[in-house]
Amino acid sequence: MRLSRYFLPILKETPKEAEIVSHRLMLRAGMIRQEAAGIYAWLPLGLRVLKKIEQIVREEQNRAGAIELLMPTLQLADLWRESGRYDAYGPEMLRILDRHKRELLYGPTNEEMITEIFRGYVKSYKSLPLNLYHIQWKFRDEQRPRFGVMRGREFLMKDGYSFDIDEAAAKRSYNQMFVAYLRTFARMGLKAIPMRAETGPIGGDHSHEFIVLAETGESGVFCDSDVLNLPVPPADIDYNGDLTGIIDQWTSIYAATEDVHDAARFESEVPAERRLNTRGIEVGQIFYFGTKYSDAMKATVAGADGAETAIHGGSYGVGVSRLLGAIIEACHDENGIKWPEEVAPFRAAILNLKQGSADTDAACEALYKELSAKGVDVLYDDTDQRAGGKFATADLIGVPWQILVGPKGLAEGKVELKRRDDGSRENISAAEVVAKLT
């Protein structure tokens, strides 16, 4: 992409309303624009990252055997009356009347709708286990939307739902999602720790939140620092095998959010030098809630004995849009964002340090064409801003690799390759840059 023809509205000054670094940097880097409280436009650079995050979530859901569909954002109020949550959900629910005065709502979550879909088609235990998910916008009329996309009112969520014949089978589905979440967040360059959690409006009695440690996180957390060094399950993990060993490994080490923290246990189990008490960002939460929705909505299947049996369910959410904020909180410095390669909006930025000079223009064009032809996502800063401005922009938007093309280097047949993460630089030929990045 040529920057001179892109749409990247960089802000020079720091927006005063932004309280945390990820919110400041997303606004300054031209990634989002607030259209209303807690409601954002996703500008081109932000959308590229959102799509990369979404794709990692999708790949790991599919790897675990979940099946993707897409449910609407709008839902009938009557559906929620069946489960009793229409009134229970409270002011967070955005209630809508259509032209025929029909009561609708903008979905904050989809347990009722997915259960309605399930009961419409699945009649036999032979169709189980089943895990259906979608990646869809949600609306929760938060009292205090803040911190940018971290706590929005309209936000993107992956929400998945499992259906099993009994609790034992449902716990296997739960464990599959537990493992899938460990892999998902690790692929984004995050250390997300699973912690026992309250279940809240979703219900049930068994839930884990996946928390990214960050000073600005909204959740208070207590954990044994050993949990930060546990191995993440490999890509070839057998999801149909016994996962309890992995689950036990991750849940036997103390880790709890403040609302379920057991101080006595923490003190007795965790040596003082390993006691971590910090804050964190909840990037995902998984729940087992048994027959809460299937009883209320008569979602039953004929069991092996022929008797109608209410299915045991679970739901599994990932804060897809929140993850942009969480990743920036974990990966930034004083100059801007440092995107992990897997989610970066572009892999490399070419900076022409003397725009309009025949030699640097030619070298940049050649590099841009060759890298693009090899499938590398490149942003070519071909604008006429001065070099210092180009350095600042590249550092701000956080692209992992910067290729600095200047007349002095070219005279020696070199360009400078800078790694955004640690600032390391090397003067090598354009051909070596291509070899390194492909």
Ligand SMILES: Nc1ncnc2c1ncn2[C@@H]1O[C@H](COS(=O)(=O)NC(=O)[C@@H](N)CS)[C@@H](O)[C@H]1O
């Ligand atoms: N207001 C919000 N803004 C941005 N992300 C949010 C917001 N509320 C929740 N999330 C994200 O969405 C994830 C899932 O939300 S949840 O309430 O925990 N779970 C559910 O809604 C379940 N129905 C999952 S299927 C959370 O872990 C969090 O990362």
